Amino acid sequence: MAVLVYAEHDNSSIKGATLNTVAAAQAIGGDIHVLVAGSNCQAAAAAAAQIAGVSKVLVADNAAYTNQLAENVSLLVADLGKAYSHILAPATTNGKNFAPRVAALLDVAQISEITKVISADTFERPIYAGNAIATVQALDAIKVLTVRATGFDAVAATGGSAAVEAVATVTDAGTSKFVAEELAKSDRPELTAAKIVVSGGRGMGNGDNFKILYSLADKLGAAVGASRAAVDAGFVPNDMQVGQTGKIVAPQLYVAVGISGAIQHLAGMKDSKVIVAINKDPEAPIFQVADYGLVGDLFDLVPQLEKLV
Amino acid sequence: MKAIVAVKRVVDYNVKVRVKADKTGVELANVKMAINPFCEIAVEEAVRLKEKGIVTEIVVVSIGPKEAQEQIRTAMALGADRGILVETGAEVQPLAVAKLLKAICDQEQPQLVILGKQAIDDDNNQTGQMLAALAGYAQGTFASVVKVEGGKASVTREIDGGFQTVELNLPAVVTTDLRLNEPRYAALPNIMKAKKKPLDVKTPADFGVDVTPRVKTLKVEPPAERSAGIKVKTVEELVAKLKNEAKVI
Numbered sequence: 060m061a062v063l064v065y066a067e068h069d070n071s072s073i074k075g076a077t078l079n080t081v082a083a084a085q086a087i088g089g090d091i092h093v094l095v096a097g098s099n100c101q102a103a104a105a106a107a108a109q110i111a112g113v114s115k116v117l118v119a120d121n122a123a124y125t126n127q128l129a130e131n132v133s134l135l136v137a138d139l140g141k142a143y144s145h146i147l148a149p150a151t152t153n154g155k156n157f158a159p160r161v162a163a164l165l166d167v168a169q170i171s172e173i174t175k176v177i178s179a180d181t182f183e184r185p186i187y188a189g190n191a192i193a194t195v196q197a198l199d200a201i202k203v204l205t206v207r208a209t210g211f212d213a214v215a216a217t218g219g220s221a222a223v224e225a226v227a228t229v230t231d232a233g234t235s236k237f238v239a240e241e242l243a244k245s246d247r248p249e250l251t252a253a254k255i256v257v258s259g260g261r262g263m264g265n266g267d268n269f270k271i272l273y274s275l276a277d278k279l280g281a282a283v284g285a286s287r288a289a290v291d292a293g294f295v296p297n298d299m300q301v302g303q304t305g306k307i308v309a310p311q312l313y314v315a316v317g318i319s320g321a322i323q324h325l326a327g328m329k330d331s332k333v334i335v336a337i338n339k340d341p342e343a344p345i346f347q348v349a350d351y352g353l354v355g356d357l358f359d360l361v362p363q364l365e366k367l368v
Numbered sequence: 369m370k371a372i373v374a375v376k377r378v379v380d381y382n383v384k385v386r387v388k389a390d391k392t393g394v395e396l397a398n399v400k401m402a403i404n405p406f407c408e409i410a411v412e413e414a415v416r417l418k419e420k421g422i423v424t425e426i427v428v429v430s431i432g433p434k435e436a437q438e439q440i441r442t443a444m445a446l447g448a449d450r451g452i453l454v455e456t457g458a459e460v461q462p463l464a465v466a467k468l469l470k471a472i473c474d475q476e477q478p479q480l481v482i483l484g485k486q487a488i489d490d491d492n493n494q495t496g497q498m499l500a501a502l503a504g505y506a507q508g509t510f511a512s513v514v515k516v517e518g519g520k521a522s523v524t525r526e527i528d529g530g531f532q533t534v535e536l537n538l539p540a541v542v543t544t545d546l547r548l549n550e551p552r553y554a555a556l557p558n559i560m561k562a563k564k565k566p567l568d569v570k571t572p573a574d575f576g577v578d579v580t581p582r583v584k585t586l587k588v589e590p591p592a593e594r595s596a597g598i599k600v601k602t603v604e605e606l607v608a609k610l611k612n613e614a615k616v617i
Contacts, residue, residue, distance in 0.1 A: 241532075351614075
């Protein structure tokens with residue numbers, strides 16, 4: 060039995076979520092092979108070979124995989140995946156995009172966003188925006204899984220010495236084309252990997268006011284997130300959204316500022332170790348999950364907090 | 369061109385669901401049901417494309433119990449032309465739904481299939497991708513902008529870190545993200561008119577699709593409760609607690 064892990068990467072380095080996915084693969088057991096599909100991705104492949112616990116790295120280096128188009132990548136993974144008992148991908152937008160295609164091509168089910176491995180065929184996953192946890196058993200021979208990174212502790216990025224093997228197969232469906240990409244630039248840590256996250260909601264009032272959160276975050280070495288209300292109101296870009304329909308985070312410390320705590324937001328952050336809520340409404344639902352709550356005007360309290368930390 | 373929109377009947381998103389005492393699932397008896405919010409966005413997008421003269425006919429499809437007719441009627445009140453219900457009382461998982469939708473696509477020959485990115489009950493985020501794979505279509509998932517011109521669809525997708533635009537050959541599958549549009553409300557006269565629009569009722573057997581579940585739910589439990597926290601009076605007290613008690617800063 061061997062497990063195939065799809066690596067999330069930018070051709071030169073491996074993204075953090077891959078390390079959590081390898082941890083999930085270790086919990087399943089068996090040899091772990093990592094697939095790096097991209098173009099000019101030898102550096103990413105070399106990085107993948109260093110990951111602790113990985114026995115082989117497969118590299119599909121071709122222009123067809125430059126932008127990780129689901130149509131092309133899914134054909135490759137389905138082709139290689141036939142030889143494996145499990146195919147795992149991180150539950151990032153990229154993983155969610157191609158993995159169900161792989162499952163359909165193999166005529167097997169997919170289990171989305173697993174948070175725990177019970178056995179080789181049984182997994183836990185949240186449903187209903189995290190309001191219930193389902194334990195499910197996959198009945199198909201090949202298990203296609205996406206892994207919620209916050210459910211597993213990352214394995215070490217170094218210490219491994221896997222063999223690197225080139226994959227000659229090229230699968231180009233020719234049905235889609237990459238046009239453009241627009242990525243938000245940030246010097247702060249990545250939201251899903253940050254140890255501390257400071258998030259703002261509708262209570263921030265406008266996008267300009269977020270600067271008090273940025274300056275607090277910089278002092279704490281934290282990432283800045285937002286609720287859906289703040290994103291929909293146009294205060295901040297949507298890739299900052301924490302929630303069921305945005306990013307799922309589980310940092311050591313989550314500071315919710317001016318966020319009421321709707322179900323959809325809680326689904327994205329309630330596994331954080333310590334939650335702090337700052338809100339002027341003492342009845343806001345966020346206080347029901349917060350370890351420490353502070354009732355008052357965020358425009359007074361946040362600058363005070365910045366001075367003291 | 370013809371567009372197919374898939375809609376799902378789910379627990380209304382405002383309902384706080386409760387897990388059943390016997391751990392077999394969540395309590396669905398006497399709970400308000402509604403059209404899945406992402407499916408609503410899919411219907412709205414199809415209607416807007418029709419208003420622009422790009423789409424000529426909208427076929428809305430739902431797979432589920434008899435009561436899912438309500439959600440199809442809702443979609444028709446918003447502007448869909450006709451409906452197909454694949455009626456079954458059994459649990460239908462994404463792979464089976466994708467196979468049924470593929471069979472319907474084979475019959476109807478649409479140029480565009482629009483689905484929500486995920487249903488808010490099972491949170492799977494699979495059906496659109498699976499349909500696209502089975503039909504051999506290109507896909508534009510998590511769409512926040514959709515443009516159709518010259519036999520192609522240009523779709524701007526929400527990805528981690530920003531936006532990505534792809535160009536898809538038609539026919540294609542698009543799955544909607546929240547920011548694609550703001551769905552309209554159905555006007556009363558349109559709700560009345562929707563009652564007269566055609567609605568075909570089929571069964572999975574009509575399409576020769578085996579809907580046996582491939583994933584077995586062993587149990588469903590409530591998530592671990594967080595222990596109740598405390599309210600602090602001052603920022604000084606908060607910082608002291610974070611440093612000395614929680615030791616997170």
